[in-house]
Amino acid sequence: MLKGRSLIEPADFSLEETDGLFALAEKIESDEQYLRESCRGKLLATLFFEPSTRTRLSFEAAMLRLGGSCLGFADPGSSSAVKGESLADTVRMAASYADAIVMRNPKEGAALLASNYSAVPVINAGDGGHHHPTQTLTDLLTIRRLRGDIKNITVGFCGDLKFGRTVHSLAKALARYEKITIIFISPEELIIPEYITRHLQKHNIEFTETRSLEEAIPQLDVLYMTRVQKERFFNEEDYIRLKDTYVLNKEKMALSKNDLIILHPLPRVNEIAVEVDGDPRAAYFKQAKYGMYVRMALLASILGVL
Ligand code: CP
Numbered sequence: 001m002l003k004g005r006s007l008i009e010p011a012d013f014s015l016e017e018t019d020g021l022f023a024l025a026e027k028i029e030s031d032e033q034y035l036r037e038s039c040r041g042k043l044l045a046t047l048f049f050e051p052s053t054r055t056r057l058s059f060e061a062a063m064l065r066l067g068g069s070c071l072g073f074a075d076p077g078s079s080s081a082v083k084g085e086s087l088a089d090t091v092r093m094a095a096s097y098a099d100a101i102v103m104r105n106p107k108e109g110a111a112l113l114a115s116n117y118s119a120v121p122v123i124n125a126g127d128g129g130h131h132h133p134t135q136t137l138t139d140l141l142t143i144r145r146l147r148g149d150i151k152n153i154t155v156g157f158c159g160d161l162k163f164g165r166t167v168h169s170l171a172k173a174l175a176r177y178e179k180i181t182i183i184f185i186s187p188e189e190l191i192i193p194e195y196i197t198r199h200l201q202k203h204n205i206e207f208t209e210t211r212s213l214e215e216a217i218p219q220l221d222v223l224y225m226t227r228v229q230k231e232r233f234f235n236e237e238d239y240i241r242l243k244d245t246y247v248l249n250k251e252k253m254a255l256s257k258n259d260l261i262i263l264h265p266l267p268r269v270n271e272i273a274v275e276v277d278g279d280p281r282a283a284y285f286k287q288a289k290y291g292m293y294v295r296m297a298l299l300a301s302i303l304g305v306l
Pocket of ligand 1: 051053054055056122126135265
């Protein structure tokens, strides 16, 4: 039962609970009328202290499609945070107006802190470079929809693996599935953090690290491209030097398997050439749409309307 539960990192829900969400999301996708109006009278607060297109809009679309309503802010500059109000007080207020809170914040640990002060469930929509659990649900659902299951695959993560919270969340979550091999592809300065590799070792997940996308790509069943995260760099020169390290283009696609799945949490900048969008293996826009269905399943579950 997910009713009343917060989601701060993917492991907060068991594998069985996560599978249940995927099954529900698939049902919602196949029957647009299913659960329509189930959240009538419920309110979702969306507190975005950092920019977002997909996460905020897909949560709002999800709540509206379920018949509920949304309130909140997309820019902390329009909230009393600019007057110095603490996160704890902001969350207390939102919890007194709404039935659930979705929050994105630049500080690692902010979502966990929020859940300690909230009387209603808190969903982490990204806390700094730490976690993004609903993106992980989106990513896993996309793999399941396109392959039929989530096992026996080699997954490559490419780009900014140091700051990429979607990478951290998905890599940890994959450790719960069978026969997963991971290849981390990044420049030396943006390697995957040790707390993730320690987690993989603890769960006996085979992984390697490389600097070369060309070398790795022929082995992959799933390629998870990521943007170099400008907003997390202290030094613009370093960002400019690293931002175009990897560009997935037609030449590199020619080296890959015919059934490769290309994912990207989006937004993309230059790391996937637009010429790749028309390739049947490019699944990133489909992935963003699955995000809305899985968020509908999540909201219906935690609000207890099933
Ligand atoms: N994937 C993702 O988090 O996108 P947004 O930053 O647009 O929400």
